Amino acid sequence: ASILSAADFSISLTRIAGAIFEDDSIIDLEEIPEVIEFYSATILEPLDDGKIAYNIQLFPREPEFKEFLPTEEIIIKMDEVRMLWGFRFRPTIETFGGVAMRFAEWFYATKFIENELEKGDIFVRDGSLQTGYKDEILLVKDLHSMAQEKNVYITGLSKSCRLITKNGDSLISLIDMIASEKYPKEKWYYHPIYKMTKADNLADVYFVKLHKEARSPFRFDIFLDQSNKLSQQEKEVIITNLASNSNALSFPGYPYGLIKVDQLSRVGKREMEPQKIQILSEFDPNIYEKYILPRIRSIDAHDLLNAIRKN
Known part of the structure; x- marks a missing residue:
């Protein structure tokens, strides 16, 4: 934030x-x-x-x-x-x-697997397994190495999905429409969608509906090297385990663990102003007046207009 x-x-x-x-x-x-x-x-x-x-x-x-x-x-x-x-x-x-957060998430994930998980455990990232920046890719390679060393499965569940078809339609929405007609009020998964095989994006991509009352399916990634070594039945066991952890009445079809992590990590709006005051108090007064304040004022006209509107 x-x-x-x-x-x-x-x-x-x-x-x-x-x-x-x-x-x-x-x-x-x-x-x-x-x-x-x-x-x-x-x-x-x-x-x-x-x-x-x-x-x-x-x-x-x-x-x-x-x-x-x-x-x-x-x-x-x-x-x-x-x-x-x-x-x-x-x-x-x-x-x-947000880039700093992504780097830190990958590094923390490696420490998490190293110190807290055991053979056969499933690590679920909040988000896809895609990467982007050069140094971020190096962190993900460390994560993959640690997971393989400890025999922990790396997966990722995305709250949103922007994959589209050749015609420009939302891919996950089309699959959901077809599945809802064929399997109404049922859990399901769809695969194969595609496999990301670039060196920086190694994932086998699924769409999953993890609860019969879920309002929508999600994109679900399994680390490609691991997926290639698993039978389809073993992959279904991973999805079934995730589904058994996705029965929260507040958000059916979304894993408890990710709900908990969101609650723990969210930075609320009420925290922002005290944090801002604390940060500003750390600046030397002369530096603040000469360098910081002019820069803040250069982009805060909207905030001033909003304050006038409220009054």
Whole structure:
């Protein structure tokens, strides 16, 4: 969540969480924190070749969180951003608080598997197994290595899916429409959709409806190297285990564990203003007046108009 930003800098607060469920019961973590928190500060930095990069610095809120963060600095060149996303114009700098979160999630996941999971356990990421940035791919390779060493299955469940057909239709919506007619009020999965085999996106992709009352199916990824070694029956066991953990009345068809993690990691709107005040109080008064305040004022006209409208 972005706390403070201008055109050329951004400060965000991020929480990352993990939870273990077994037979519908939550199990306390033994070795690593259930939640870690950190600030990320992103600035635009000129490079020696005259180009610009995003410099993202990570600052743990507690000293003990440091070992669960990937690095103190992430450098992403503007060329890499444009090549990946096709941005014709520079993305807003607040976007890179989310990049810091992704890097930290992969690193925390590796620690989570290493210290908390055992052979045959299923790790479910909140989101797909796709990656993007060069250094992010290296973190995911570490995760894959750890999972293979401990014989833990890596999967990912996405709350949203933007895959489309050749005709431009939503792929998951079409599959849902067909399945709802053929299997009304039933759980189901659809496969194969496609396999991502690029070095940075190794996943076998499914669509799954994990509860008969679920309002929609989800995209479900299984790490491709593991999927290729499993029989279809073994893959169905993974999906069945996930479905048995997806009976919450508040959100049928969505795993308890991911609901719990969302609750633990969410940064509420009520927290934002106190966090902003705390951050601003840390600046030297002269630096604040000369450098920070003019930058904030350069983009806060909308906030001022909103305040006038409320009054």
